[in-house]
Amino acid sequence: MKKRRLYLTGMAIAIAATLIVLWECDSAVPHRVAGSPLDESPAASRKAATTLTFTPTVTVTLPLVMRNAGGVDKWALWTSGTQLRGANIYQRRVYPALDGTDFMGPGPVGPPYTQQDFDNLAAMGANYVNISHPGLFTETVPYTLDTGIQDNLDNLLEMIAQADMFAVITFRTGPGRSEFWTFWGEDNVSDPQEGWFAPSYYNNRVWGDQTAQDAWVEMWRYAAQRYKNNPIVVGYDLMCEPNSNEVGAYPLGDPLDVWDPEEFYTQYGGTLYDWNQLYPRITTAIREVDPNTPILIGGMAYSAIEWLPYLQPTNDSRTIYTVHQYEPFVYTHQEPPTLTNTYPGTFDADGDGSDDQVNKAWLDSLLSTIDTFTATNGVPVAVNEFGLMRWEPGADAFMDDQMDLLEQRGLNHALWLWEASWPPIQEEIDAFNFRHGPDPNNHTDVASSDLINVIKKYWARNTVRPSNIW
Numbered sequence: 416m417k418k419r420r421l422y423l424t425g426m427a428i429a430i431a432a433t434l435i436v437l438w439e440c441d442s443a444v445p446h447r448v449a450g451s452p453l454d455e456s457p458a459a460s461r462k463a464a465t466t467l468t469f470t471p472t473v474t475v476t477l478p479l480v481m482r483n484a485g486g487v488d489k490w491a492l493w494t495s496g497t498q499l500r501g502a503n504i505y506q507r508r509v510y511p512a513l514d515g516t517d518f519m520g521p522g523p524v525g526p527p528y529t530q531q532d533f534d535n536l537a538a539m540g541a542n543y544v545n546i547s548h549p550g551l552f553t554e555t556v557p558y559t560l561d562t563g564i565q566d567n568l569d570n571l572l573e574m575i576a577q578a579d580m581f582a583v584i585t586f587r588t589g590p591g592r593s594e595f596w597t598f599w600g601e602d603n604v605s606d607p608q609e610g611w612f613a614p615s616y617y618n619n620r621v622w623g624d625q626t627a628q629d630a631w632v633e634m635w636r637y638a639a640q641r642y643k644n645n646p647i648v649v650g651y652d653l654m655c656e657p658n659s660n661e662v663g664a665y666p667l668g669d670p671l672d673v674w675d676p677e678e679f680y681t682q683y684g685g686t687l688y689d690w691n692q693l694y695p696r697i698t699t700a701i702r703e704v705d706p707n708t709p710i711l712i713g714g715m716a717y718s719a720i721e722w723l724p725y726l727q728p729t730n731d732s733r734t735i736y737t738v739h740q741y742e743p744f745v746y747t748h749q750e751p752p753t754l755t756n757t758y759p760g761t762f763d764a765d766g767d768g769s770d771d772q773v774n775k776a777w778l779d780s781l782l783s784t785i786d787t788f789t790a791t792n793g794v795p796v797a798v799n800e801f802g803l804m805r806w807e808p809g810a811d812a813f814m815d816d817q818m819d820l821l822e823q824r825g826l827n828h829a830l831w832l833w834e835a836s837w838p839p840i841q842e843e844i845d846a847f848n849f850r851h852g853p854d855p856n857n858h859t860d861v862a863s864s865d866l867i868n869v870i871k872k873y874w875a876r877n878t879v880r881p882s883n884i885w
Contacts, residue, residue, distance in 0.1 A: 501543030540874030550589030591620035591627025623664025
């Protein structure tokens, strides 16, 4: 009998650390937010959201460094070997009751990134930023455009363009989905009164509410209309880790907690829980307004490699399928002082009770699932999240082997995480900030480290940038 696999990614750990600390420090946080849409009945919610309302705006041409956007084939960047090497940035909505006034910055989205942050990333060799960002529509009915979120994304794209890098837009949240999806497996939401946060924060209606799914479709139609002419935007990643197998449609139902893909699709295939029925609708909406920009689609269970074969390719000829690669989790997510697993090393990597020889051959075998998927379906794959905590023993060797194997397969890749230089974040949450070196007690940038040198070695292979292909 297969047991549940834990795929809590680095982003979830970082968010949890942030919010738990602030939750403990802020005794004024209410247990339930009065008037929250989550306090409504499901029927009332669907009725209130029957008509989607949003305001289209004229596409804004941002100031860019490119000479000419005409005739570019963004698709070739995904199908001509490894062309894009870079990192994720992460931002979420700011929750004043949890974050206070300073921790995540003064805006509606945080932590703040600066032009210098992106210039430094480009100077290290990266040519690609995966923007892990809130969606443009509100999370609660009536699912309208949030201009503060939109302005923030516009600003990020302008700074990335000025740094001469490409960008993929990834929506983490949106209609019927709040940032708190990342805590489902770690919190006691089967009894929300005992959870980490007030029940009103947990919103995963999107997996049980047709109206919320319709709004995701419209959100992406709107976003594609807005950004289709932006020459640095080389992809739309439709939803970061669509974990319906874990979270359920709270508060419309209990957590599913199904970690075997065959079991999941036997029980829930074809229902609203099935991501395979939603992303084709989003794809169709995007293509009605933007026939060219590549689309990226990841699978469930934190987009783990073992769920990749269960993605059903659409008939869209410009779609890339993605995985997030943090295996073996019992190595990549060890917290000090207990760092017992090393790379290469011998330990139980997959939870089956038997030790494994974890080395480059083990990683190569893991990635063979990608080989089979691409050969079977004739579609490209990218790894738009991967990484490990900076202090893991042998981190440089692990990263070197993994990046080499990705390059051998011609896969574009973005590591987790290029952290903002916002001081409170630098001091508090830096497990994946490789710039801080291997010492867990150091919270400032170091001049060099073995891990930094490995990353720079691969990023130095980048030859294409917006300024030299347009």
